[in-house]
Amino acid sequence: MRKKLAAGNWKMNGLKSNLGEVSALTEAHPSPACDVLLCPPATLIGAMAEAAGGKLAVGGQDCHMNESGAHTGDISAQMIADAGGSYVIVGHSERRADHHESDLIVRAKAEAAIGAGLIAVICVGETEAQRDGEQTLDVIGEQLAGSVPDGATAANCVIAYEPVWAIGTGRTPTLEQIAEVHDFMRNTLVARFADAGNGMRLLYGGSVKPSNAEEIFATSNVDGALVGGASLKASDFGAIIAALEAS
């Protein structure tokens, strides 16, 4: 049985003054029936982990593939773990686009994350042009093959399907489209990893909000969500957590 996961990605948002959202969230959901994760900017990982007091998991939004060295501005998976993080997002489409991260780089980052004892949340997703060109499943298949390391297990990897055109736009795929991709990902992972592929959690991400969470969580092979904008406020993210608990 896969444990559901509500993951929030604060992206480049959040100051120490916003950590009140974390206590509001843990007060409203002291022992959620699903796993809850927040990934703040790197500057807040330590303080958020402290504020969360173990009541929710904290993670990074990216890590370098190396453990240490001359990489100005980067942080390693070990540093995230040292600051109190237990997850890290890798291969988010904003990293793939803004920092030219290839599947090979994403795979190396996922391997670094696993090596540091973190759970890697590996993101995949098609652009609007790729969907219009009916290339969605080919793109997802290629990204999974290239980005997910051979050492992936149900315990150390989570896969997030985030159509690029649905991120921050208020647009979401139809439930049939989400089911098609999630079923395809499940079959692809089972073909490669057998039982482990069946145990890996598959998240949907892209304009998830309280009003659409329930129907998305009822969709085939959706084990939770990776939430951007709606994870910034405890009230919105709390409503998404409640929908996931009820699913």
Ligand SMILES: O=C[C@H](O)COP(=O)(O)O
């Ligand atoms: O990592 C989160 C996703 O990019 C989704 O962002 P969004 O919920 O603001 O559309």
